[in-house]
Amino acid sequence: MESLKDRAQELQDIMDEFAGAKKNASIFVKEAAEKGDIVIGSFCQYAPMEIINAGGMYNVLLCGFNYDPPIPLAETELPANLCPLIKSSYGNILGKTCPFAFYSDLIVGETTCDGKKKMYEMLSELKQMHVIHLPNIPDRERSLESWKEELIRFKEALEERFGVKITDEKLRESIHILNQERSQMAQLYELGKLDPPAATGLQMRSVLTAEYFMLDKKNKLEKTERMLRLMREQWEAGKGPYRPDQHPLRILVSGAGIDGVVDKTIGVIEELGAAIVCYEGCCGIMNMRRPIDESPEADPMTAIADKYLEVPCAVMSPNTRRFEQLRSTLAEWKVDGVISITVHACTPFDVESKTIGDICAEEGVPFLHVRTDYSPGDEGQLRTRIEAFLEMLEGGR
Amino acid sequence: MESLKDRAQELQDIMDEFAGAKKNASIFVKEAAEKGDIVIGSFCQYAPMEIINAGGMYNVLLCGFNYDPPIPLAETELPANLCPLIKSSYGNILGKTCPFAFYSDLIVGETTCDGKKKMYEMLSELKQMHVIHLPNIPDRERSLESWKEELIRFKEALEERFGVKITDEKLRESIHILNQERSQMAQLYELGKLDPPAATGLQMRSVLTAEYFMLDKKNKLEKTERMLRLMREQWEAGKGPYRPDQHPLRILVSGAGIDGVVDKTIGVIEELGAAIVCYEGCCGIMNMRRPIDESPEADPMTAIADKYLEVPCAVMSPNTRRFEQLRSTLAEWKVDGVISITVHACTPFDVESKTIGDICAEEGVPFLHVRTDYSPGDEGQLRTRIEAFLEMLEGGR
Numbered sequence: 131m132e133s134l135k136d137r138a139q140e141l142q143d144i145m146d147e148f149a150g151a152k153k154n155a156s157i158f159v160k161e162a163a164e165k166g167d168i169v170i171g172s173f174c175q176y177a178p179m180e181i182i183n184a185g186g187m188y189n190v191l192l193c194g195f196n197y198d199p200p201i202p203l204a205e206t207e208l209p210a211n212l213c214p215l216i217k218s219s220y221g222n223i224l225g226k227t228c229p230f231a232f233y234s235d236l237i238v239g240e241t242t243c244d245g246k247k248k249m250y251e252m253l254s255e256l257k258q259m260h261v262i263h264l265p266n267i268p269d270r271e272r273s274l275e276s277w278k279e280e281l282i283r284f285k286e287a288l289e290e291r292f293g294v295k296i297t298d299e300k301l302r303e304s305i306h307i308l309n310q311e312r313s314q315m316a317q318l319y320e321l322g323k324l325d326p327p328a329a330t331g332l333q334m335r336s337v338l339t340a341e342y343f344m345l346d347k348k349n350k351l352e353k354t355e356r357m358l359r360l361m362r363e364q365w366e367a368g369k370g371p372y373r374p375d376q377h378p379l380r381i382l383v384s385g386a387g388i389d390g391v392v393d394k395t396i397g398v399i400e401e402l403g404a405a406i407v408c409y410e411g412c413c414g415i416m417n418m419r420r421p422i423d424e425s426p427e428a429d430p431m432t433a434i435a436d437k438y439l440e441v442p443c444a445v446m447s448p449n450t451r452r453f454e455q456l457r458s459t460l461a462e463w464k465v466d467g468v469i470s471i472t473v474h475a476c477t478p479f480d481v482e483s484k485t486i487g488d489i490c491a492e493e494g495v496p497f498l499h500v501r502t503d504y505s506p507g508d509e510g511q512l513r514t515r516i517e518a519f520l521e522m523l524e525g526g527r
Numbered sequence: 528m529e530s531l532k533d534r535a536q537e538l539q540d541i542m543d544e545f546a547g548a549k550k551n552a553s554i555f556v557k558e559a560a561e562k563g564d565i566v567i568g569s570f571c572q573y574a575p576m577e578i579i580n581a582g583g584m585y586n587v588l589l590c591g592f593n594y595d596p597p598i599p600l601a602e603t604e605l606p607a608n609l610c611p612l613i614k615s616s617y618g619n620i621l622g623k624t625c626p627f628a629f630y631s632d633l634i635v636g637e638t639t640c641d642g643k644k645k646m647y648e649m650l651s652e653l654k655q656m657h658v659i660h661l662p663n664i665p666d667r668e669r670s671l672e673s674w675k676e677e678l679i680r681f682k683e684a685l686e687e688r689f690g691v692k693i694t695d696e697k698l699r700e701s702i703h704i705l706n707q708e709r710s711q712m713a714q715l716y717e718l719g720k721l722d723p724p725a726a727t728g729l730q731m732r733s734v735l736t737a738e739y740f741m742l743d744k745k746n747k748l749e750k751t752e753r754m755l756r757l758m759r760e761q762w763e764a765g766k767g768p769y770r771p772d773q774h775p776l777r778i779l780v781s782g783a784g785i786d787g788v789v790d791k792t793i794g795v796i797e798e799l800g801a802a803i804v805c806y807e808g809c810c811g812i813m814n815m816r817r818p819i820d821e822s823p824e825a826d827p828m829t830a831i832a833d834k835y836l837e838v839p840c841a842v843m844s845p846n847t848r849r850f851e852q853l854r855s856t857l858a859e860w861k862v863d864g865v866i867s868i869t870v871h872a873c874t875p876f877d878v879e880s881k882t883i884g885d886i887c888a889e890e891g892v893p894f895l896h897v898r899t900d901y902s903p904g905d906e907g908q909l910r911t912r913i914e915a916f917l918e919m920l921e922g923g924r
Contacts, residue, residue, distance in 0.1 A: 209877045209898075211608070241663035244641045247844045248878035254845075261844070263669060266638035267660045272680075276662075276673040283669075447644045447658070448651075475872070480606045481645035501606075 134367055141360040144353050145333060148340040155343035156229040159190055162345070163233040168292050171234030171257075173219055174242060175412045175441050176264055178281055180422070180434050182238075183347070184304040185288050185296045191342035192237065193228035194219035195390035197504040200227060208249065213476045214504035215387045216245040223256055231257065236291065238284070240264040242445045243478055260287050268439050268446040278435035285431070301430035307347055309421040314354045315341070316418040321361055322407035323463055326372035328365035331383065331396055331406020338413055339389065378405035379523050380464055384456070384486055385471040386411040386443065386479050390504045395471045398513050404520050408463045411479070412443040416455035444478035452482075453489055460493050467496045467523045469516070474503040496523055531764055538757040541750050542730060545737040552740035553626040556587055559742070560630040565689050568631030568654075570616055571639060572809045572838050573661055575678055577819070577831050579635075580744070581701040582685050582693045588739035589634065590625035591616035592787035594901040597624060605646065610873045611901035612784045613642040620653055628654065633688065635681065637661040639842045640875055657684050665836050665843040675832035682828070698827035704744055706818040711751045712738070713815040718758055719804035720860055723769035725762035728780065728793055728803020735810055736786065775802035776920050777861055781853070781883055782868040783808040783840065783876050787901045791909050792868050799910075801917050805860045808876070809840040813852035841875035849879075850886055857890050864893045864920045866913070871900040893920055 163169055168187040170177075173194065182189040193200070200221025201214060207224070208217055222228035231237065239250040240262045250261050263280045265273035285296050318337055321328035337354065344350035361370070368374045381404045383396060399406060408415050420440065423433040442452035459465070468490050470483045483499050490497035498519040502508055560566055565584040567574075570591065579586040590597070597618025598611060604621070605614055619625035628634065636647040637659045647658050660677045662670035682693050715734055718725035734751065741747035758767070765771045778801045780793060796803060805812050817837070820830040839849035856862070865887050867880045880896050887894035895916040899905055 207881060209874070211872060211877075212874060241844055244842065244874040245878070247663060248841070248875055251845045252878070252881070261664075263662065263664045265660065265662070265673075266644060267658075272660060272677070273673075276670075280669070444645070445641065447638055448648045475608060475874075477606070477609060477641040477872075477874075478645055480608075481642070481649070484604060484649070 134369065137360055138364060138369060141357060141364060144357045145336065147353060148336045151340040151343035155190065155345060158345050159188065159230055159233045162188055169234050171231050171237040173246065174240055175417070175443065176240040176242060176438060177238050178284065178434055178438060180301060180304045180308055181281065181285050181288065181296065183307070184300040185292065185294045187288070187292070188345050190230045190234070190345065192219060192231050193222040197506070199225055201504060207252065211475055213245050213387065214390060214473055216249050218390060218504060220249050220253060223253060236260060238262065242443060245475070260284060266445065266447050268449070268451065270436070270439065274435060274439060277439055278432055281435050282431055298430050302424065305422045305424055305430060305433065307351070309424060310351055311341060312418045312421055314351070314358060316415065317358050319408050319415045319418065324365060326370065326374070326376050326378060327405050327407050328361050328370045330371045331400055334406070334409065335392060335396060372405065378403055379520055380405055380407045380466045382408050382410055382459060382463060382465040382468045383471060384410040384468055386413065387473045387476055388471045391471065391473065391502050394509045394512050395500065395502065398516050399469065402517055402520055407465065408459060410456055410459055412441055415459060416442055444482040449482060453485060456486060456489055457493060460495050465495055467498065467519065469519065470497065470499040472499070472501050474501060531766065534757055535761060535766060538754060538761060541754045542733065544750060545733045548737040548740035552587065552742060555742050556585065556627055556630045559585055566631050568628050568634040570643065571637055572814070572840065573637040573639060573835060574635050575681065575831055575835060577698060577701045577705055578678065578682050578685065578693065580705070581697040582689065582691045584685070584689070585742050587627045587631070587742065589616060589628050590619040594903070596622055598901060604649065608872055610642050610784065611787060611870055613646050615787065615901060617646050617650060620650060633657060635659065639840060642872070657681060663842065663844050665846070665848065667833070667836065671832060671836060674836055675829055678832050679828055695827050699821065702819045702821055702827060702830065704748070706821060707748055708738060709815045709818055711748070711755060713812065714755050716805050716812045716815065721762060723767065723771070723773050723775060724802050724804050725758050725767045727768045728797055731803070731806065732789060732793060769802065775800055776917055777802055777804045777863045779805050779807055779856060779860060779862040779865045780868060781807040781865055783810065784870050784873055785868045788868065788870065788899050791906045792897065792899060795910050795913050796866065799914055799917055804862065805856060807853055807856055809838055812856060813839055841879040846879060850882060853883060853886055854890060857892050862892055864895065864916065866916065867894065867896040869896070869898050871898060
């Protein structure tokens with residue numbers, strides 16, 4: 131019979147597979163493209179994966195998390211004073227250092243922030259692009275209809291370009307699969323609710339990122355299901371990531387576009403002994419909790435549009451949904467402190483960080499806002515600020 | 528009989544009135560507010576003046592062109608790495624240093640760039656605000672209907688809040704008046720076509736700014752009419768701003784949000800002997816040339832929406848209209864060189880400046896891009912760069 135220890139090894143193997151997902155995906159995508167499968171490159175949570183998958187196409191996240199060579203290269207054409215994610219995304223395509231972009235038959239973008247919107251115009255000189263017009267106001271009455279029309283326009287563009295038919299039935303199947311993925315991510319965040327948590331923030335991040343790179347969805351869903359079961363089992367046996375008598379500081383990380391700065395922010399927080407129990411922002415818990423409406427009477431395109439209008443990105447104005455959800459997350463996850471991480475020149479999240487701080491103050495939860503960039507040099511300063519914040523929290527226990 | 532010299536004095540008096548318009552407007556607005564007239568504060572070309580004026584209300588541009596005290600104050604709440612126009616606008620209201628905001632019954636904003644959009648959310652905590660949802664894509668088929676609905680929503684909000692009725696007839700009257708103003712501005716830019724030009728770039732700027740501060744429109748139209756006539760007459764008599772045998776370098780200034788940096792950019796260009804013959808950007812010639820449709824069969828709200836969707840602001844994606852018009856402006860105004868002025872962290876215009884430069888290169892017109900800010904310190908560096916550019920142009924004659 132398989133022992134608890136064997137299953138700990140099995141869990142580790144799954145986590146290794148998630149961690150290696152991006153590397154494996156570049157081989158997967160190359161082979162898929164060579165077989166004639168269609169690959170759609172995307173940059174953002176707003177890319178409607180359900181529509182892409184319903185067309186039998188693969189959706190892959192394009193490279194945008196590294197500094198050198200893409201950023202210095204991008205700065206020969208884009209302003210230096212621009213979000214590193216945008217510069218890195220552009221530079222990786224300009225310099226042909228993103229295999230996913232190389233094999234993409236089409237890149238989909240959305241008119242989210244100023245920087246992306248304007249960068250996409252330049253990118254359309256380099257690659258085939260379709261830009262979806264995202265409204266600025268997440269108010270159903272004012273924006274749902276035009277947003278739905280833009281998604282239909284995108285669906286029709288895929289159908290026409292690739293000679294496929296994206297039926298309602300296929301959309302429903304695709305919605306069902308991606309709803310399972312959302313539900314699993316919500317369950318993973320639930321493990322952070324436990325005290326001590328049954329998953330670390332770095333583990334959560336790794337699974338979250340794998341969403342875009344484990345392109346065999348069936349395998350991804352099975353592995354995640356198993357992982358969730360094993361994590362809980364290990365925790366119940368006192369073999370979770372923290373000792374049962376450990377009560378690490380419970381941190382909520384807030385922000386977006388931070389995949390390029392994981393080591394010097396998220397990594398440092400956990401290295402210093404605190405536990406990231408949940409994430410808040412466009413990839414955070416609130417986006418995972420509510421599934422897309424699968425009821426038979428729901429029109430799938432309307433249901434997709436409705437859900438994507440809920441993505442709590444700071445480009446939305448006002449982003450009321452984010453603020454409401456922040457309050458409930460602070461309470462449910464029993465958060466000791468919030469660390470807002472924004473990348474250089476990300477105006478929407480940077481400005482909105484003030485409101486996040488105000489809400490934390492109202493709820494009596496200490497708050498730290500750090501700004502960083504992909505370029506090296508600020509690791510020491512970030513560590514010092516994070517350390518001081520955690521010490522302050524520790525002192526207040 | 529009135530002599531040419533008397534009329535030169537008359538022209539000077541009118542120009543002085545334009546130059547003093549902002550100062551006089553603060554008294555005008557105070558008195559209007561005390562009489563119970565309704566004052567609407569705005570920030571941008573996208574504020575639909577026709578609708579405001581048709582409601583019998585005054586539209587006034589809010590303060591956002593000075594550095595101290597507003598910017599250091601704004602930076603206590605907003606990121607420092609933000610467009611100075613946005614910080615100054617917010618800081619002037621936060622610190623109550625904008626008389627126009629003080630007397631405004633309502634402030635209207637539009638979801639243009641990220642910075643303004645997010646700043647308006649904070650401003651709505653300080654003042655009554657109405658934010659109009661501007662689409663990102665200036666494509667009539669995709670955006671006109673939802674944009675028109677947003678303008679109708681704004682009209683209805685004014686009607687309800689202030690108990691007025693904005694009829695089609697009033698809208699038509701208001702369109703007619705503001706079309707005259709557009710036509711006059713286009714005529715003023717036409718004076719820049721002459722060689723030597725019959726108006727300086729600083730004079731053009733002064734008249735352009737007065738649009739927002741000479742709130743007695745009848746007086747404004749009469750004075751501008753007279754000014755245009757006098758400028759042409761003086762020029763024909765060899766008494767224009769340049770001697771008849773002078774052929775200054777003909778500069779097109781490109782960009783937006785530059786009212787706060789006039790002295791160290793536009794002022795320096797003309798002080799160094801070059802002539803700004805036209806402007807290009809959201810306040811440039813292309814926006815003035817085409818009037819709003821006044822034909823009896825046109826629905827006024829549709830006609831207004833249609834026109835405002837043409838504002839060639841860089842928040843539009845792609846801003847194709849701007850690029851097309853740039854080419855024709857270069858040819859029509861016989862431009863020797865283009866100077867693109869962008870303010871710090873204005874991502875849309877900064878990124879788009881590359882395309883402006885590319886078009887200039889294609890058309891064989893030398894191009895200079897300068898970035899500046901409201902804060903003092905870069906005057907010397909700007910002057911050196913402008914001087915070098917003008918010398919290069921002079922050498923290439």
